[in-house]
Amino acid sequence: MKLLTLFIFLLGTSIVSSQDNHTTKKQGGFAMLDYHPLTMPDGEVNMGFSGLHLNLNLRDHWFGGLGIYGAVHGERGGFFTLGFNLTYQNYLSQKIFYDLGFHFGGGGGASAPDGGGAFILPHFNLGMDFDFFKVSGGYSYVNFFDHGAIKSHQWNLAMHFPVSFLHSDFNRHGEKLETDHTDFLLWNHSSTELEYKLHLNNLYNQRGNLTGKTIHLVGLEVLRHGKNLSLFFKADGAYRGIKAGYMDILFGIGRKLDFLNNRIRLTPKLGLGGGGGGGLNTYGGLFFYGSTELSLRVTPTLRIFGDVGVLSTPRVDFLSTNYGFGISYDVFQNGNYYPQSQNNFSRPSYFKGFEGALTQEYYYGAQRVTGIREDMYQIGFQLNFYLKPWLFVGGQTSFANFGDAGAYAEGIAGMGVRMSPFFKDKLHTHVQVLGGAAGGGGISTGQGLIIKPSIGLNYHLNSSISLKANGGYVNALGGDLNTWFVNVGLGYELSLLFNNYE
Template sequence: MTHPARISALLLLAVVLSITVPIKPALSSEGQTEPNGELSAIYEEWRVSDDENMGVVGLGVHHYFSEYFSLGVGSWMAVRGERGGFITLGIDGRLHLPITERIELESGVFVGAGGGRGGYFLSGGGLMVRPYAQLTYDISSWGRLSAGVSHVTFPNGGTIESTRPYISFSLPFYTYMGDGWKDDGLPHALQKQHDKSRSNSLAVVVRDLQPVSDARTTGGAVQDDVTLLGIEWRSYFNDTWYARLETEGAAGGSSRGYMQILVGGGAQIPVADNLYVSADASVGGGGGGGVDTGGGLLLDASAGMYYYLTPSLFAGLSGAYLIAPDGTFEAGSLALKLGYRSGGYSAGRKNSVDPSPEKPANMRLRVVNQTYYKASDLWRTHHADRNVENIGVQIDAFLDRDWYLTGQGIAAYGGDAGAYMTGLVGLGIRKNLIGGVFVNGEGLVGAAGGGGLATGSGLVWQGNVGLGYDLHPSLSALVTAGRMGAFDGDFKADVLGLSLAYNFNSYLLH
């Protein structure tokens, strides 16, 4: 049985970039920066049926809005069992109740969407709800350990319902972010706080996966080459060592719906002026599109070279080897990367002749709901007369006051399209009209698949126009209308979008 197609090249872009969720920097009584967020990893097993369990890993980013409340985004992916490629994304809110100096009682709920390897029968419309409670122990600079119990359900027609214990580890961090948008630099005190932020980089990745001759699809056929589109994020501990997160999905070939999420670490060292080499190792999950990854666990090793075109803009070429220990899938790959590094220390900056302080970038984080309406009779392979409801996150990085780069990751939660996901990147413009009213326009391209939507090889486009209103300098509401279609498939849809946006400034991109 083939994996239901599902892909989001930017599935974790929201996770990566939500580090910039606008909260005020935390200060201790001595004026030192305190952690204002955390990265987390969770392992638990879900009951799929009376005789089947699915081991899953959850990755997420949270930011503290107060001592007692945090909010973040995250993703869940299968790594053990028979459901490689089952992936969801969503939003996670959490309450914190300190018991002692090191122990906290925490409870929250994750609301998201997704599916895979079981079709809409397993995840229904795709809606996922996961309330949970946990005890957390602070082990100081090493991080935080937690143990708890969760209840997972896919209430919109899905068959998964599971109450199980879990364990998790989280790593606190600090990064500068400020409410609203700024057109100048930071006051000296805030600039000093920014200097304590880690350097981060974000790159767009195009990868060609070339499977070994023994690799087979879940249907037993020879596995063809797959072209992936995605992003890679790195956070640097110092001039050499970094942690990384990469998410990619199929945008070419016959395995539309394949997706992989990898996390790991590596080292980067200089070899000449502005030229660096790097090597890293990663672990993660993936599957879909008929690619035989077994339970979903993936192991990856890669090496590459990077050239800084400017103090912050770089281009890279890398090679990697990927293996699924539980399946037949095994492949080498070549990847081209174009990225931007900012915050703290940038690798190419040592040769820069401009010592002026950086200015924070104006950014916008949107929680979006998009409804697809049929624009072609053959747009879906099943339930063709039903609209598709999607939820997700969109991040915008402004190049100036009007133009911005944008990326979105969304997944279906209604319309019997469970397992549908899409990830797009593009360019947009925002123009003020009068008062707090503004117009918005954008064009995007990326990958999509799953849920019975006829997206061909997975490569899709989307165009939107919208009207918005600034409710507050840091909060906006926006309604959009647009069209989406597949480059080589029958999928075409009219798209109505509603979003709530938070406007902020950050050094993640500047």
């Protein structure tokens, strides 16, 4: 709790102090993949602990952001965590740099000795800058300090990829980008095509300890389309079919093939990632993934799609066929003309609002499968996309970090309403209803489906940063978890430029 409070203070102070008077700003940072072979207690084989991070530049040499870790080797498939990063990077020469970082998170799974789930992961690396990417390696330490038994010193390897994007103030949401605006030229470049997806997926187990069972999943996916290749990231959680607790996180590449003036799209994809839990044995947790998706554009921004594919461990100890369907929000972002073209959009470009929030949450007397009630805490992140200045869709993920439920996690989505600001435009309230998959850690969620209505209050420190407090009720539709919760955190609001197909 103290670590999260300190991070929120540092992040808020850094971003507040870096605000300027320009309407349009450029945000830099880097994405990172890293690997840590953790020494496990009681002679257990090492657990390959691999992370995916997004870090944004706070000020000179300082970066902060989010990271997700998952098991990809060993005996703990389905072991996942979520946390925040604080990193300092500087150069010893033109190409050699050092990276001093700290990660605090929560999570666990697969019956691992993770205690309440809270852990720290400091590291010190030396690296080489190859301009388009960086490679680093060095020392790291992992300690699940809330009554956990995982404490490990090890080497680590990491790859860093530069990230940058333009953004504007949240209060520009809904504003049309006019050619006579002072910052028009900053946005007058090729856009990026993105698909934001909500899907229902099904895993039919053909090989493994649950052969013949079908696991029903709900999840989110983001696809970024380039000229020749697409990049995707997706996360799913089980809500029916097995006991609660299964989760997978996958990323990889694909290729979009458009027909009939973009009305029909075929997208083959290949990827890898990690997954497990809910009693499904995925061994080390590393997955290979392949699928083909067929989508139909029904409005300028919406597509409906179906997909089929396979999911497998490297040795095919576990193998499933996948099939599912969903809805996709398909837009061009942060540019004023089509990719690889100098032709401006025939439709005007508008700003759309986003909000990300890092939170620490408290569940009062969370019901366990043993019948007892015990308080639980979890670290979470929510991302909201504003369809209107007052209406948003949101996705949230949370992982237990205190309260003897280290393997508990949530992946939920829904909608909310933002009220008009008051008190000199410093405060606003919101109401939201989220639902989805949750389980693990001995929390009684049945097969995993929960619903989570809440009401919140935001205090705006400036045009981008707000302090948040939220409270509500969580109800597991197939389990005993029915309790009140509250959370506090830090919100970061911005606007991005959007357009869509003709």
